[in-house]
Amino acid sequence: MVVNDGSKDDTLQKMIDAYDLEKVEREIDPDLRSKPIRGIYKSKQRSFSKLTVIDKENGGKSDALNTGIHLSRSQYVGCIDVDCLLIPDALLHVVKSFFQRTQKRVIAVGGVIRVANSCKIAGGTLEEIRLPKNWLARFQLLEYTRSFLLGRMAWGRIDSLLIISGAFGFFDREIALEVGGYDTNTVGEDMEIVFRMRRYMHERKLPYTIEYIPDPLCWTEVPETTKILVNQRDRWARGNLETLFTHKDMFFNPKFGRLGMLSYPYWFFYEWLAPILEFVGFFSILIFYYMGILNLEFFVAITLTVYAFSIMFSFYAILWDVFSYNQYTKTKDILILMFCAIIEPVTFHPLVVISAIRGNYKKLFNVKSGWGSQVRKGFAKT
Amino acid sequence: MDSGLFNILIEYLNIVFLLFTVVLFTLFSIMGYLSTRNSIHYKNKNSFVDLSKVMASPLAPSLAVC
Structure with missing residues (x-):
């Protein structure tokens, strides 16, 4: 399903031409508030019979996602960013995760996001995995490895994943509609919907x-300029604060079990409060030094x-990634990532x-402020 | 403020920082351990799965992608 959310260029016409689309009549749920x-368009070609375009x-x-x-x-629905590239078996992995449990209902499935900058992509397929050439993208690759492969995997282990x-997110449609x-x-809609579904x-x-899938199924382009990166992280911070504020009654609330006693406080203290403490701490140190x-x-x-521990943690993430998925096979690439881990605390962080x-x-x-500019360079073809 | 009291306050502040660091290290070490356990568990469960059987299964649910 592709939702054309009021694009001002000729995206829709290009799609109509490329996929031979025709307008169809379809009953629309009266509960839909979009x-x-x-x-609504469907393709006349049999090979694209499953494609639906909503204008x-x-x-x-x-x-746009709510409309979709x-x-x-379908019983399950996946929401994917337009600049993401899925590996051919990705949806099968997701489906398997949904129906492999018998005791519990799987209400959502998430997965690792990999960095596709500088990778060789042809015909919508990832042909060669390469380390990004851009340093900002390299730092984000390290950050994503640490966050997705260590952080979220750990929360997944104790069934307390809050984002x-x-x-790359898949949901049980019935529950998603119920909530x-x-x-x-909010600009943190991906985190907020998980909070609400869990609460429900x-x-x-x-x-x-x-469920959380650590396999590298989804590849995306990360910002390569400081301006776009700052806009993105600024938005994440706002989304985080909005969601934490909306669900503030969960904070250390034993009624919500591990969610209230562990996950929420972690998000509050580490994801929200830590940058503020770091910022205030930096200036406090200068003032304390001046005061003697x-x-x-x-x-x-x-x-x-702290510096040594952060490097050690990053090294562990890199080496665990090499051991378990071996995406970057060149020794030089691993050494570059390790170098990134050493300088990251004083440059990127x-x-x-x-x-x-x-x-x-x-x-x-x-x-x-809203979403900020979303300029994308596009996947490299060679 | 009395300088003795001030020094005690600074000492306490140092202890708070130290405790915060220890808690943070412990949390991250636990996270590293849990993620490793979960990765190994996932790999053991999914390494030899024939996904074509998933696709062919009549039990396989429908999935839409937006």
Whole structure:
């Protein structure tokens, strides 16, 4: 299903021409609260018989996805970013994850997002995996490896995953519709819908789980310029704050079990509060030093310990990725990633912290902002 | 403020920082352990799965992609 969310260029006409589309009449669910649908198109060609194109007025990503979820007739529905590339077996892995459980209902399936910058892509297929040439993309590759392969895998192990990436997320359609679909008032819609679906199941005491697939199924292009990266991270920070605020009653609430006592506090303290503490901490250290009350020995010791630990954690993520999936086979690539791990805390990380501060500032002081610019370079063909 | 009291406060602050660091290290170590366990578990369960059987199964649910 492709939703044309009021594009102002000739995307729709190009699709009509390329896939031989014709307008069809279809009953629309009266419960669907999205921007008006201008038309639904199906292909005249048998090879594209499963393709549905929905043309609607612009309402944003969540609105477009809600339209897709409503108009779909399948038991499960997947939401994928337009700039993502799936490997041929990806959907089979997802389907297997949905129906391999018998004791619990699988309400959502998420997976690892891999970095496709500089990879060789031809005819919509990933032909050769290459390390990004751009340094910003390399840092993000390291960050994604650490976050997806270690962080989310760990939360998945204790069934407390609170986010499924919007770039590659699959949901039980019935539950997604029961909770009202994506929230159109937040920029962190991928995290928010998981919170709501979990709450829904938890409050009704229904046995459920969320599956997480570590296989490299989805490849995407990450920002290669500071401006786009800062906009993206600023948006993530706002989305995080919005979701945490909406579901604040879960904070250390034993009624929600591990979600309330572990996952939510982790997101609060580590994902939301940590950048603020880092930012405030940096200036506090300068002030303490100026005032002459900084215990320099203790400061150096603890800074070096944290720095060494962060490098060790990144090294572990890189080596675990090599051991388990072996995506980057050249020794040079692994060494470059290790070098990234060494310099990341003093180069890339401050940028992430500043972006998070900007996002929080915008949200807390009601600075009007939406998704920001979404300029994409496009996949490399050679 | 009394300088003695001030020094005690700074000492306490150092202990708080130290504890915070220890908690953070412990949490990340646990996360590393859990993710490794989960990855091994997933690989053991999925390494030799014939996905064509999944596709051919009458039990396989329908899936739409937006």
